[in-house]
Amino acid sequence: MADPVEPVTRVRRPWALTFFGLLAIAGLIAMPILAGAPDGEKMPDMVRxxxxxxxxxxxxxxxxxxLILFQELGLIFFRRGGERRETTLFPMFFGAASAILAVVAGFLLYHGGGYEDNALADRHLWGGxxxxxxxxxTFVIKAWTAAVAGNQAFYRLLLFGSVAVMGFASHDGASITHGSSYLTDYAPAPIRKLLGLEVNEKPKEEVKNEDQIVYADIVAPIFERRCVQCHKADKAKGRLRMDTFDLLVKGGKEGEGIIPGDADNSNIVIRMELEEDDDERMPPEGKPQVEPHELVIIKWWLDSGADPAKKLSEFEIPAPVQQALKQLAPFSAPAGAEAKPVAPGDDLKSLVAQLSNDFPGALGFESEESPNLTFTAVSLRGNLDDDGFKKIESVIPQLVTVDLSATKVTDATVALLSSAENLRLIRLAETGVTDVSLETLLKLQKLESINLYGTQVTDAGVRKLAGLTNLKRLFLWQTAVSPETIAILKEKLPGCEITTGI
Ligand code: HEC
Known part of the structure; x- marks a missing residue:
């Protein structure tokens, strides 16, 4: 009996590999969709x-x-006769498998929290x-191309595509960890020019104070910050546009927006001076309000004739207005230039470096150009208590985000944070804090995100948080807070997403 002999030409088609490949693709795409919003606070340590x-x-x-890209390019550009040559399959398998692992790990990192509200992190996640x-x-197509000795063009196209996407995704990833200008910070001037970056050969001439045009350089930027978002071309609320001088004069449904020479009867001033609980007050409740010194400047400019072209030097400036202009100083940048945050001074830098000896990796600057600080106790956990946190007391006013989850800190630490006026995010999950801390948080009006998962807070304390009008996220899993309180909060803070885990 002779063994059945396979015909030599028989092609083994990679069905199994195709099946698992498609399965992996489906899994990858389903991962972020099934996992929902990041919930770092609930993440087990294993995930982190x-x-x-x-x-x-x-x-x-x-x-x-x-490596595969260069191999492939080598095969394309240095052909030998008509002979079919192709790269081997295994490296491609290894590359694809490691890409999956890297993406899954990256996803867990993202889901572990800390990247919320970060468009770059989102884009990196999807890019990866x-x-x-x-x-x-690419791997599956390559397997097929190799099995049936088919044309390699499609596979190669996919390969180039994947390397291009990889380039974008890695650049985003690097920008998250090193800042987006890391690669080009020390680039020579011609290269910076080529990339359309600012060349710092000589410092730009600053517009001197007295040369500033009051409307364009001082008043319009205030409108820009407080009003224009709702009063512009594609979104003219009350049919009023505030993005150009002429349209401001023209006004909206109720008539002229301003009356030159008469601030008190100018509609924009009337609206800005209404009581805080008046529905018609501008900007509307919950939006960043006009600061008193900004209002002083606007009214002074209107009263003095609202000339759109007059320079600061052509005005006589009364003392209160001078004071107000000084308060405005960091913003009164020349038109067109964004108000830049002040870079941290050397003193602050060295102080932070010194404090970092006690808390490696916990304390850092929000960005290179900003004196804002972030503190995260993720790696300290139970090793951090009130006495430990007190060590960074001197930089507390600089903090914008603080993560104290699962540490031993108490209300005493949160009390120290009352001087962190710019604090936007605080995580107190699984700490010993109580309602006393909520009293402190109430003073921090810039807070946007608070996590109280697994703490002893009660209805009485949490209800007070309704006073934090900028709050966008509140996490209350595993607390004794009742559904009634949640309902009240939801009503008072319609813009806030409250997560209870119920
Ligand atoms: C978040 C959006 C928003 C912002 C920011 C905002 N407004 Fe308004 N504004 C509205 C809406 C909505 C209306 C229409 C309802 C009404 O008349 O109260 C309106 C109407 C007005 C009107 C009446 C226009 C008319 O003729 O009917 C004036 C004046 C006005 N806003 C001034 C301002 C000024 C000044 C600022 C900045 C200090 C500002 N608004 C910021 C949303 C906004």
Whole structure:
């Protein structure tokens, strides 16, 4: 009996591999959709642990795919006769598999929290994910191309595509960790020019104070910050536009927006001076309000004739207005230039560096150009208590985000934070804080996100948070807070997303 002999030409088609490849793709795409919004505070340590492998793993697919790219280019440009040559399949498998691992780890890192409200992180997540999907697809197509000895053009196209997406995704990733200007910070002037970046050869001439045009350089930027978002071309509330002088005069439904020479009868001033609980007050409740010194300047400009072209030097400036202009100083940048945050001074830098010895990695600047600080106790956990936190007391006013989850801090630490006037985010999950801390938080009007997961707070304390009009997220899982209180809060803070885990 002779063994059945397979015909030599028989092609083994990679069905199983295709099946698992498609499965992996489906899994990748489903991952962020099924997982929902990041809920870092509920994440088990294991997830965080795995997430932290992302920065290690991500270099594997980058290396492997770069290698394959160069191999492939070599085959394309240095052909030998008509002979069919192709790269081997295994590196592609390894590259695609490591891409999946890197993306999953990256996703866990993202989901571990800290990246909410970060458009760059979102884009990086999707960029990485799309790369992994194309990588798997490229691998499957390559397997087929090799099996049936088909034309390699489609596979190569996919390969180039995946490397391009990889480039974008890695750049975003690097921008998250190093800041977006990391690569180009020290680039020579011609290269910076080529990239359309500012060239710092000589400092730009500053517009001197007295040369400033009052409307364009001082008043219009105030409108820009407080009003124009709702009063512009595609969104002219009350049919009023405030983005040009002429349209401001023209006004809206109720007639002229301003009356030159008469601030008190100018509609915009009338609206800005209404009582705070008046529905017609501008800007509307909950939006950043006009500061008193800004109003002083606007009224002075209107009373003095609202000339759109007059320079500061052509005015006689009364003392209160001078005072108000001084308060405005950091913003009165020349028209067109964005108000830049002040870079941290050397003193602050060295203080932070010194404090970082006690808390490695916990304290840092929000960005290179900003003196704002962030503090995260994720790696300290139970090792941080009130006495420990007190060490950074001197920089507390600079803090904008603070994560104290699962540390041993109490109400005493939160009391210290009352001087952190710019605080936007605070995490107190699984700490010993009580309603006493909520009294402190109530003073921090810039707070946008508070996490009280697993704390002892009660209805009475949490209800007071309704006074934080800028609040956008409130986490209350595993607390004794009742559904009635949640309902009251939801009504008082319609813009706030309250998560209870119920
Ligand atoms: C968040 C959106 C928003 C912002 C910011 C805002 N407004 Fe308004 N504004 C509205 C809406 C909505 C109306 C129409 C309802 C009404 O008349 O109260 C309106 C109407 C007005 C009107 C009446 C126009 C007319 O003729 O009917 C004036 C004047 C006005 N706003 C001035 C201002 C000024 C000044 C600022 C900035 C200090 C400002 N608004 C900021 C939403 C906004």
């Amino acid at each position: 642990f795995l997430g932290h492998f992302h920065p290690v793993l991500l270099h594997l697919p980058i290396g492997v795919f770069s 994910l799309i790369f992994a999907v194309i990588a798997v697809l």
